[in-house]
Amino acid sequence: MSVDDKKGMKELPVDIGISDDDIYAAMKDIQGYLDITPADLKEIYTLAFRHALERITRFVKAxxxxxxxxxxxxxxxxxxxxxxxxxxxxxxxxxxxxxxxxxxxxISEKDFLTHMGTRDKTHFMSVIAEYLKGKDCLSMPIRGQNAEDIxxxxxxxxxxxxxxxxxxxxxxxxxxxxxxxxxxxxxxxxxxxxxxxxxxxxxxxxxxx
Amino acid sequence: MLRNYFNKMRGISKSPPGVNFSEIIWSWLGAFLGISTVALISYKVLDSIGLTMIIGSFGASAVLIYGAIKSPLAQPRNLLGGHVFSAIIGVASYQAFQPHIWLAAALAVSTAIAVMHATKTLHPPGGATALIAVIGGESVHKLGYLYAVIPTAVGASLMLVVALMVNNIPRNRRYPEFWF
CATH class of the missing domain: 3.10.580.10 (CBS-domain)
Incomplete structure (x- = not known):
């Protein structure tokens, strides 16, 4: 079960960060005998949390x-x-x-970069690099253009x-x-x-x- | 692979927390009243007409319905269904295979577990109820299928009534979690 447990955790989109001690403390909060081990309860909790996340992202709309x-x-x-x-x-x-x-x-930042004539067309630092090399006319290709052009x-x-x-x-x-x-x-x-x-x-x- | 097999034997979790003192007291009181009810009727009333109201497996049921009342295994459906189905299977098994007690005993318990699983009535003492039908001696054997009614069904019902009355007295206890 420990293997399945870890696998379940990995598939979670977020780490719910619940510890064994949290589970143990919760079991103590409930008075009376619970015939379940802390590990099983944690697995159930983790799976339930994942189901809840799936349900929420399925039903929440744009x-x-x-x-x-x-x-x-x-x-x-x-x-x-x-x-x-x-x-x-x-x-x-x-x-x-x-x-x-x-x-x-x-139009995104990336569209600007790809049309500014840099060698590496997607990375902002390549613009900085070429600018620092002294090519101060990097924006020449798109100067005077409009939104629809890029x-x-x-x-x-x-x-x-x-x-x-x-x-x-x-x-x-x-x-x-x-x-x-x-x-x-x-x-x-x-x-x-x-x-x-x-x-x-x-x-x-x-x-x- | 072999290492993984043996690694599984090390366990992965720790023992659940213990219960507090009031839980211990209420468990004791419920069990005392539940067993005394069936025992009194059995020894003071039914003994004289050759019947009984108490079987050994009720001791195990008492652990669940007075001591672990949240457990799915302790709920009315499981208590009644588990005992009655197992009793019927135990009697049938004895009557079908009776010269071979070992076979009747094994089939009674294993089949009782399978049927309790299939009917969602798993109740560990049911295994004992099925076994007692086979190895319980002449007094049990001569009851035939009546064994499923008295002591099994009626006795378990009386224990259930006591559980309903006692387990719901304390503020932080409730029984059952579900009926059927």
Whole structure:
């Protein structure tokens, strides 16, 4: 059983950090004889916790945890404005909308880096490195361009009732850090980042378990 | 692989916490009243007409229904179902294989466990009830299937009534956890 126990722990998305002493203390809190060993009780607790987490992430939808105040840029927003906005709002990605207010793509820090003519196209430090070498015109290739020139399109989107568990899987699968949430009419109604998912899991597990 | 096999024998957990003093007292009181009920009826009333109300396995049931009252094994379904099914199996086993007591005894206990599992009525004293039907001597054998009713079913029911009355007196004790 110890083998299964360890395996169960490994599959947990978060470490619930319950110790043998916690279990023993809990058993002491319940007066009367319990015919179960502390190890079995711990295994049951761990499995139950995992079931609860699965249930929560299956039933919590994008709509429940998304950030609703999304700011966005248009296709023709100049990149210097996009960059300034991202810095000001302290975000690393932003949706790009077309004239009909529908989503056209996403712009992230990575899109800037890959279009700035660095050799290693994804790493921020390579930009620093080349800048320090004296190439002070790194931004030349994208100077004067607009959002639509460097955005990733089409954007990976989720719908408002997509379960959080699916969104978490999508992040891993597509190697992205945020997705816009669109309603059935195709309008952006929110955005979900990895941080939103972590926060939701913590809050929900605290209140529901 | 062999090392893993022997490693399993070392155990992985520690003994559960002990109970407090009041638990000990209530366990004692329940068992005293439960056993005295069936024993009194047995020796003061039924003895004269050649019947009995008490069998050895009730001592084991007392441990569960007065001393470990939260246990699934101690619940009414298990207490009654475990004793009655096992008694029937024990009598049937004796009557079918009776010249071969060793075989009747082994089949009685093993089949009783299997049936208790299958019916979700596992109650360890049931194994003893099945065994007593085989090795309990002439007084038990001549009862035939009546053994499943008196002493088994009626005796277990009386012990259950005492358990319901005594176990629910203290504030921090309750019985049963479930009925069926």
């Amino acid at each position: 709509n429940d945890i998304m950030t609703r105040q999304v700011f966005f840029v248009k296709r023709d927003t100049p990149l210097r404005v996009v960059a300034a906005l991202m810095a000001e709002r302290n975000v690393s990605g932003v949706p790009v909308l077309d004239d009909k207010e529908q989503i056209a793509g996403m 955005m990733t399109s089409p954007a990976v989107c989720v719908e408002e009732y997509t379960p959080v568990s699916d969104i978490a899987a999508l992040f891993t699968e597509r190697v992205i850090n945020r997705v816009p949430v669109i309603n059935h009419a195709g309008y952006v109604i929110g955005i979900i980042s990895r941080a939103d998912i972590v926060r939701a899991a913590l809050v929900k597990t605290k209140t529901e378990i």
